[in-house]
Amino acid sequence: MKLFDLSGKVAIVTGGNGGIGLGMAEGLAEAGANIVIAARNQEKSAQAVRLLKKHGTKVLALSCDVAEPESVKAMVESVIAHFGAIHILVNNAGINIRKPAEDLSFEEWRKVLSTNLDSAFICSQACYPHMKSAGGGKILNNGSMLSIFGSSWGAPYSASKGGMVQLTKSLAAAWAKDNIQVNCFLPGFIETPLTETARAQIPDVDEKVVNNTMAKRWGQPEDMKGIAIFLASSASDFITATAIPVDGGFSALLY
Numbered sequence: 001m002k003l004f005d006l007s008g009k010v011a012i013v014t015g016g017n018g019g020i021g022l023g024m025a026e027g028l029a030e031a032g033a034n035i036v037i038a039a040r041n042q043e044k045s046a047q048a049v050r051l052l053k054k055h056g057t058k059v060l061a062l063s064c065d066v067a068e069p070e071s072v073k074a075m076v077e078s079v080i081a082h083f084g085a086i087h088i089l090v091n092n093a094g095i096n097i098r099k100p101a102e103d104l105s106f107e108e109w110r111k112v113l114s115t116n117l118d119s120a121f122i123c124s125q126a127c128y129p130h131m132k133s134a135g136g137g138k139i140l141n142n143g144s145m146l147s148i149f150g151s152s153w154g155a156p157y158s159a160s161k162g163g164m165v166q167l168t169k170s171l172a173a174a175w176a177k178d179n180i181q182v183n184c185f186l187p188g189f190i191e192t193p194l195t196e197t198a199r200a201q202i203p204d205v206d207e208k209v210v211n212n213t214m215a216k217r218w219g220q221p222e223d224m225k226g227i228a229i230f231l232a233s234s235a236s237d238f239i240t241a242t243a244i245p246v247d248g249g250f251s252a253l254l255y
């Protein structure tokens, strides 16, 4: 058995058309998995499909709003109609609305929570019966440094990402009987469209990130390939319910 081989596996990556999701989808495709990109912007998805197809596996882009149960149900049905199975789910899609807590509307709070956290529950529950009937599965939940730390501009984001860690533990406990491993990964600061806006909105963010990251640099989407392959493959079969930083040392550095 090749520990990191994903040949023949079917992996859904939510928000897989850019940023971290695309980096992880590339890693999974390089390891042999067929990829489903589930996201809203179909132009971006079409570009991602072209990139991913270079790895020689099958790639399918499906339009999906992960915060909407009916949209997720339709996406999962299409995956089954196309590939006949689901083995890997990466709950990656996410947004941020950066504002001081006192200025946030309830609608903004709900939008971040539903996109980042409700989505992981909805997608995991929709995939569960198919993983069970496949004899097992791997669910990878995208957390954040804000799963650990707080921030004055990120109340709903940090609540959603802290919730991701706890959701991970509970789904892992619930579905261990079905040979489904559920893990969370906590990216540090990765250069993507999401953090491009952070650079514009938060003073000194670049300096703070570089100074507080042991690796002394921002992460790139390619830095997320390894954790994707590891947590999606049989190399991690005895690993479940964890939250693993992929942060160049950010979460362990005091000064």
Ligand SMILES: NC(=O)c1ccc[n+]([C@@H]2O[C@H](COP(=O)([O-])OP(=O)(O)OC[C@H]3O[C@@H](n4cnc5c(N)ncnc54)[C@H](OP(=O)(O)O)[C@@H]3O)[C@@H](O)[C@H]2O)c1
Binding pocket: 014, 015, 016, 017, 018, 019, 020, 021, 038, 039, 040, 041, 042, 044, 064, 065, 066, 067, 092, 093, 094, 095, 115, 116, 142, 143, 144, 145, 186, 187, 188, 189, 190, 191, 192, 193, 194, 195
């Ligand atoms: N970049 C970082 O430093 C960092 C650090 C920690 C955690 N993260 C997490 O990593 C994940 C990806 O973020 P990113 O940095 O790669 O930013 P990004 O490039 O903006 O990616 C966000 C992705 O989520 C998708 N998405 C957003 N809302 C969606 C919805 N309702 N339904 C379906 N897809 C949706 C977007 O695709 P469409 O717009 O096409 O739908 C996009 O592909 C997020 O969960 C984020 O919180 C990022």
